[in-house]
Amino acid sequence: MTSTHRAALIDGKSIAVKMRAEIAQEAGALAAEGWQPRLVSISVGDTAAAELYVRNQQRSAESAGVQFEARNYDASISMEQLVGVLQGLNADPRVNGIIIQRPLPDHIPVKALQKAVHPLKDVEGMHPASIGNIVYNDLALGPCTAVAAVEILKTLPLTLEGLDVTVIGHSEIVGKPIAFLLMGLGATVTVCHHMTRSVAMHSRASDAVFVAVGKPGLVTGDMLKPGAALIDIGINRVDTPDGPRTVGDADFQSCAEVAGWITPVPGGVGPVTVAILMQNAVLATRLQKEHYAAQYANTEV
Missing domain, CATH: 3.40.50.720 (NAD(P)-binding Rossmann-like Domain)
Known part of the structure; x- marks a missing residue:
């Protein structure tokens, strides 16, 4: 006797479409305040393995009102040079999120690179601080x-x-x-x-x-x-x-x-993972906006 039961299929694409519509509204509100959410994707060396992910991220970003720039560096780039690139992006107020595409060449340890991304720009939620915050049920950028x-x-x-x-x-x-x-x-x-x-x-x-x-x-x-x-x-x-x-x-x-x-x-x-990446991008932008406002607030009465 064969079972006629079939599990209900969970449609990740439709969940993601709904999420992106909400994210686009929030991104639009931030852009109107002069904080257009912007992501920079970093890939190193032969990008064939990461290309599909980058394309999906780019498409998803566009439909969520998030600007997306894909950068590719030569496989011969040193760890020090790459950390220098990340430090530049960390310091650039026009960049709100940094994505590190895997795989990376053997001489570049992914964990060390993730640590070099500022926690406020860690839209992938991979920085040790972001992972650690989950233990405290602080889910800012998971x-x-x-x-x-x-x-x-x-x-x-x-x-x-x-x-x-x-x-x-x-x-x-x-x-x-x-x-x-x-x-x-x-x-x-x-x-x-x-x-x-x-x-x-x-x-x-x-x-x-x-x-x-x-x-x-x-x-x-x-x-x-x-x-x-x-x-x-x-x-x-x-x-x-x-x-x-x-x-x-x-x-x-x-x-x-x-x-x-x-x-x-x-x-x-x-698809839901990519939508969460966009949600994190918008949230990171808002956190940075608040951080800058607190840092440069006019303290004169």
Whole structure:
């Protein structure tokens, strides 16, 4: 007997369109006050891998009223030179956000570069200060993918207080921040990783499962509680008889037969992540405007 149940597909694109319309209003208001939100994207060396992301970001920025400039530097640029470039952007009041595209050449450690971005311009939410703030439930500029994944869960008719959630994957920029964000919303969170004895035991007991590991087909339908929400953050390129395809970390077919809601890959978390990047750009602009106003306020009576 085959199951006729199919999970409701979570449409990340339509969530992102709605978000961008709201962001564009806010960006317009800031521009009218002389603070046009502006992002600068930095890529180094061969840009083929990052090109798609940059194009998506550029398109999304344009529809959200955010100016976008893509800069590419030669692979031979030294770490010192690149830090110098970032310091220049940090000091430039016309630049409100800096994005560092990955991958980077081996001689440029991504963490050191992220530290060189001023926290007020860290629209990706990757600076150690931005990540650390999440522990304090201060969500000013959170890491985009983690915030996007949690935003998607918020669109579902589930009460987050007391919700049992399993997060599979504990990376610094996705898994861990998701766990902290969910705890801040009152969920009960289990975090699984490669040393977890039985991931299925935890995921089967959960009302929502997030997966961000980078292994296609890792989560299968028998690992889910019937009716649970599955937020798939994985992006993997796999070869199929019909050519290369992009898939997530979940085996979509078997999971869709058990889950209540599921994010497709592509078209799920991805578009919302880019929308959060724009939301962060506008928020960063507002924070900088307030920072400048406080710094240069007329103190004379």
